[in-house]
Amino acid sequence: MSGFQHSTYTPKSGIGRWFDQRMPLPRLVYDSFVAYPVPRNLNYAYTFGGILSMMLAIQILTGIVLAMHYAANSGLAFDSVEHIMRDVNFGWLLRYIHANGASFFFIAVYVHIFRGLYYGSYKAPRELLWILGCIIYLLMMATAFMGYVLPWGQMSFWGATVITGFFSAIPLVGNWIQQLLIGGFAVGDPTLNRFFSLHYLLPFMIAGVVVLHVWALHVAGQTNPTGVDVKTKGDTVPFSPHATMKDGFAMVVFLFFFAYVVFYIPDYLGHADNYVQANPLKTPSEIVPEWYFLPFYAMLRAITFNIGPINSKLGGVLVMFGSIVLLFLVPWLDTSKVRSAVYRPWYKLFFWIFLADVVMLGWLGSKPPQGVYPTLALIGAIFYYAFFLIIMPVLGLIETPRKLPSSITEAVLQKKAGGSLAPAGATAAPETRS
């Protein structure tokens, strides 16, 4: 799986040779995206990396264009967004693509992350690849949060107030940090200006980390649904046309759903209160973050009691940030030698319970913080932590995995032959397959 070590690129034209001797960019592209070998058994869950790259490009393109019409000033911002919607040619389309693009970016990243958790994509030698992914996810959250503040609606303002308020929970220096972030005693014009500046910067930082992420991926090679390492050339197919075609098809299907939301229900994922201009003297009757933050929001609100010297506010903030820190530690929390959940019956069960738990937390995050909801959120948060800190380490030690196939090719042929063993010839001479 070492695409860079054995370059098979031979420039065919004169200009190709001229470039190759001076700056071999075409060689890099050829080795990374044409000849690069990928496991032959990748399913559609593996197409979301490509979809995410596409979404990043869409967000950067629409964002640059929107910035040409937007005014980052607390007196003008709200009206300038309405100006984009009503007066700018195709402004409504560009803004709806950008706003819903953020949501679809997160849909794709959640599929991508859960795919990684299911197939054990974070295990050696891919720990750095996983951590780079976690960094991208953090940058995405920061970018999305600051972008949501820019329209300067009620949810923008109060979302910014609540989220910067997290930092005031830090003992001693908390208030200083909060004032440093918002540039005042309350969210205001300085906050909006710096958020706009950073919202413009962070996507390019994401693009930079994506390059590192793909680099790390191309050194270790992709995992695959069996979790068995690539052993022979026959276990792989060239990136083009196989992966490009599959990724391309998945992108088109994804864009189909994206376009449906953009054109038919563009405000479905937003909140009506954000069409009311920010008012520092009135909090909306209920503050709800964007849907992709809801599970974390539910965990924040679940802690309503003091834990020893830690008060309820700091406790909630620690539980929320801790839930993301856990993701960084996953490569070392999972003690199992087997990568894929396909061969781990107990892990597979707990994986689906964990997924249901996160969905439940998301639902609870959208509910008012009264009645039975905080209690349910506490139970959900406890399971979230238990999954990473107890279930993952312990299962690896006590679980008996199913028998692994001896190679990717064997697994593929077994499936095709309905469970019977592969013909000896196919595995002995994989290069003869059609």
Add this chain to the structure above:
Amino acid sequence: MSAEAIEPNRRDFLYIATGMAGVVGAASVAWPFIDQMQPDASTLALASVEVDVSSVTPGMSLIVKWRGKPVVIRNRTPKEMQEAEAVKLSELKDPVARNANLPSDAPATDANRTVKGQEAWLVMVQVCTHLGCIPLGQQGEFGGWFCPCHGSQYDTAGRIRKGPAPENMAIPVYKFTSKTSVTIG
């Protein structure tokens, strides 16, 4: 090894001098970049506000903006005051008054949440001590304030009673300059 080999030469000196200049230079250049994020002079230049409260009869509230935050001035009813006075200190989640007009360790009795002689008036930064939302007045289980964001409940003296907020709502520095006029800040 000869003694000359250990003796630092010119390159060693330049290496250390350049490195030190680099470290000190980087630190001194970093500070303006951090400091510019802090509240600027126009934000800090906040005069105190004077409010005429002659029209605020018992049971009414007035909200004024001070330092970009809402400050509620409530003329409390006798019933509200009695409810707040009846609460034992041991029942409070935060037993400290949080009153900028009193020492920082003053207990959170109802009287300590106001200034002497004007106990009916509650003047308070109406910002939830959890994450900065504006609680809604005269709501919730304790008839005081209820924060719609994360469900914190305050009593009629603005003291935290239930929910995730850690502290009682803050009392700013204020004084009654006359019977009908309050100066905040």
